[in-house]
Amino acid sequence: MAVIRKDFLPEDLLPLLKAHQIEGCIAVQADESKEENEMLLSLAGQYSFIKGVVGWADLLSPNFNEEISSYLNSEKLVGFRCIMQGKEDEIYLKNETFIQHVALLAKLNYTYDLLVYHHQLPSLIKFVDRLPDNKLILDHIGKPNIRQKDFRSWKENISQIAQHPHIYCKLSGMITEADYKQWRYEDIVPYMDAVGEAFGTDRICFGSDWPVCLVAGSYERMIQVAEKWASQLSVIEQENIFGKNTIKFYNI
Numbered sequence: 001m002a003v004i005r006k007d008f009l010p011e012d013l014l015p016l017l018k019a020h021q022i023e024g025c026i027a028v029q030a031d032e033s034k035e036e037n038e039m040l041l042s043l044a045g046q047y048s049f050i051k052g053v054v055g056w057a058d059l060l061s062p063n064f065n066e067e068i069s070s071y072l073n074s075e076k077l078v079g080f081r082c083i084m085q086g087k088e089d090e091i092y093l094k095n096e097t098f099i100q101h102v103a104l105l106a107k108l109n110y111t112y113d114l115l116v117y118h119h120q121l122p123s124l125i126k127f128v129d130r131l132p133d134n135k136l137i138l139d140h141i142g143k144p145n146i147r148q149k150d151f152r153s154w155k156e157n158i159s160q161i162a163q164h165p166h167i168y169c170k171l172s173g174m175i176t177e178a179d180y181k182q183w184r185y186e187d188i189v190p191y192m193d194a195v196g197e198a199f200g201t202d203r204i205c206f207g208s209d210w211p212v213c214l215v216a217g218s219y220e221r222m223i224q225v226a227e228k229w230a231s232q233l234s235v236i237e238q239e240n241i242f243g244k245n246t247i248k249f250y251n252i
Contacts, residue, residue: 001215008211010047016210016219017049023243024051025208026250028113028139029081032056037077044076051252052078054113059101060091068108078250079111079135085143086117093123099130106134111250114167115139118150121157128164135166137249140173140209141195146187147179155194162198168249169199171226171241172207175216183216185225192229201237205246 017025027040027050037055044050057068057080071077084092092098093116105112114136116124121142128136138161144154161167174188195204206226213222230238246252 003214004211010043010050013210014047014049020219020223024049024252026050026052026054026078026246026252028054028207029056032058032083037071041074041076050076052076052250054079054081054111054250056080056082059098060095062097064101065104068104072108077110078252079113080105081113081115081139083115084120085115089120089123093120093127099127102134103131106131109251111135111137113137113139116142118142118144118154118157121154121161125157125160128161128167132164132166135168135249136164137168137170137205139170139207140177141169141171141191143173143177144191146174146177146183146191149187151190151194154191155198158194159198162203165203167199168203168205168245169195170205170207171195173209173212175222175225176209176212178216180216185228188225189229192226196229201233201240202245204241205249206242 013025017023027044029036029040033056037053040053040055044053053076055071055077057071058064059080059082061067082092102112112134114124114128142154142158142161144150162169171192174191175183178187208219208222210219210222213219230241233241
């Protein structure tokens with residue numbers, strides 16, 4: 001993890017975006033704090049290539065309705081995420097207060113990012129069943145255990161989640177779920193194929209997971225994985241995955 005134990009700011013990302021002809025990005029929360037929200041929204045105001053921010057809010061708070069009202073005038077705040085990965089189901093996925101507050105996000109036209117590990121997918125399926133009106137997106141293809149080639153149960157769960165037409169999937173975070181030092185493109189292909197089969201090319205959004213991706217490879221290597229897989233698709237489908245679906249999902 002030493003490679004990412006430092007500050008990463010917009011001026012570090014911009015050359016990478018330009019090198020790959022990417023016009024803009026969404027900044028997604030990493031810290032569960034209001035301070036990070038303020039920082040990301042401030043940076044989005046300074047840098048036009050940051051098209052939107054997925055922030056954090058305490059969706060467990062009994063005062064959530066009051067707290068969310070302070071963000072309603074933040075033009076670039078498009079949605080929210082909580083770090084559900086690795087947490088006991090009772091904390092988020094089976095928590096009635098949390099579910100009610102996520103449902104409220106739909107009424108306010110905010111999206112919600114689903115961040116879980118693969119072993120939490122069965123609980124996530126029940127969770128999303130409760131939220132038919134929300135625009136939801138599954139981060140990092142549900143974090144399958146690519147390193148151990150744990151595929152079958154993950155694929156079954158992904159197929160079930162994809163049956164909900166309001167759920168999108170981010171083609172991201174894959175090289176960090178594989179063997180950091182020895183992963184190959186061929187290790188990741190079956191997982192991308194499964195996501196393509198389940199969600200179709202209208203509900204997949206490319207995500208870099210930068211700078212976290214750097215623990216397993218450069219930005220160049222990371223994006224080449226997605227681009228190589230997408231090369232089998234039509235130009236229109238590639239444009240959807242690498243931009244248009246994201247624009248549609250996050251309303252930017």
